[in-house]
Amino acid sequence: MNQRTAAFGLLTTLALAGCGASEAASPPRYEANLTVLEGGGHGPQLCMMVMESAPPQCGGPDVVGWDWSKVDHQSQGGVKWGEYRVVGTWDGSRLTLTEPPGAPRKAAPAHEEDFTSPCPAPEGGWRPVEPAKATQQALDQAMARAGTVEEFAGAWLDQSYMKGLPAESPESNDPRRLVLNLKFTGDLSGREAWIREVWGGALCVSGAARSQSELEAIQREVQSELGDRLVSASSSVLSNQVTAEVWVATDEQRRDLDARHGAGAVVLNGVLRPVG
Numbered sequence: 001m002n003q004r005t006a007a008f009g010l011l012t013t014l015a016l017a018g019c020g021a022s023e024a025a026s027p028p029r030y031e032a033n034l035t036v037l038e039g040g041g042h043g044p045q046l047c048m049m050v051m052e053s054a055p056p057q058c059g060g061p062d063v064v065g066w067d068w069s070k071v072d073h074q075s076q077g078g079v080k081w082g083e084y085r086v087v088g089t090w091d092g093s094r095l096t097l098t099e100p101p102g103a104p105r106k107a108a109p110a111h112e113e114d115f116t117s118p119c120p121a122p123e124g125g126w127r128p129v130e131p132a133k134a135t136q137q138a139l140d141q142a143m144a145r146a147g148t149v150e151e152f153a154g155a156w157l158d159q160s161y162m163k164g165l166p167a168e169s170p171e172s173n174d175p176r177r178l179v180l181n182l183k184f185t186g187d188l189s190g191r192e193a194w195i196r197e198v199w200g201g202a203l204c205v206s207g208a209a210r211s212q213s214e215l216e217a218i219q220r221e222v223q224s225e226l227g228d229r230l231v232s233a234s235s236s237v238l239s240n241q242v243t244a245e246v247w248v249a250t251d252e253q254r255r256d257l258d259a260r261h262g263a264g265a266v267v268l269n270g271v272l273r274p275v276g
Contacts, residue, residue, distance in 0.1 A: 030088065032273060033081050034048070039055065042059065042062075046061060048271060061093060061095065115158055126179050129200055133198070137174055139168075143182075145198060146182045152184060152238060155180070179204055182203070182206075185208050196226035231246055243269065
């Protein structure tokens with residue numbers, strides 16, 4: 001065998017190896033713990049929210065490869081359903097199972113927003129500076145006043161004092177024992193004094209990147225942009241962000257949302273998560 005023949009044989013071998021590697025590559029797989037329900041004129045579908053009727057109702061993407069005879073499930077009035085861990089590939093509208101459904105796995109605790117005031121506590125702790133103006137009426141006036149400016153970015157009450165107090169305790173709704181939190185965009189100078197004209201209770205004024213009206217506009221735009229792909233959308237005063245949920249979230253979608261609305265304005269999550 002001459003060198004030219006040997007070289008040709010080597011190239012052929014490499015080409016075949018490359019072809020085999022390409023054929024062996026498998027599409028990404030996704031998993032989730034969800035309700036699967038069939039009934040009401042549709043086959044097995046994934047459900048995020050289930051109507052608590054008898055029988056239950058819900059709808060979502062179709063599940064390909066489902067066999068009710070191989071899973072424990074409930075049935076009533078022609079409807080079959082159950083909760084499962086599902087694993088499969090995603091084609092943009094359907095989940096094709098790649099392994100048998102199993103019992104749902106224990107989910108990580110849901111993230112809870114922290115309502116603690118971001119301002120440092122004053123010396124001696126939070127307390128009214130003018131107790132006579134720490135009333136429910138004054139609180140309502142302060143929140144209404146804050147909402148009149150374009151820079152307003154939201155409000156919440158820090159009620160951490162309620163720890164250990166029963167909900168029915170008279171102290172649980174005492175305006176003198178809470179911290180009014182107000183967020184604004186832009187220059188904050190003068191904001192506290194402006195609110196102090198009507199409110200004498202504990203107060204924390206902090207900054208935000210986006211106003212409440214801007215967040216609401218972004219949420220509407222995201223709902224329109226994602227269309228049928230959208231599962232849910234909401235905005236948070238605390239994080240000053242819009243959170244959107246789709247069945248499968250990609251880095252490309254996240255980059256597109258950042259380009260449209262600004263980096264970090266929208267958090268995109270997927271119901272179906274990559275396996276591994």
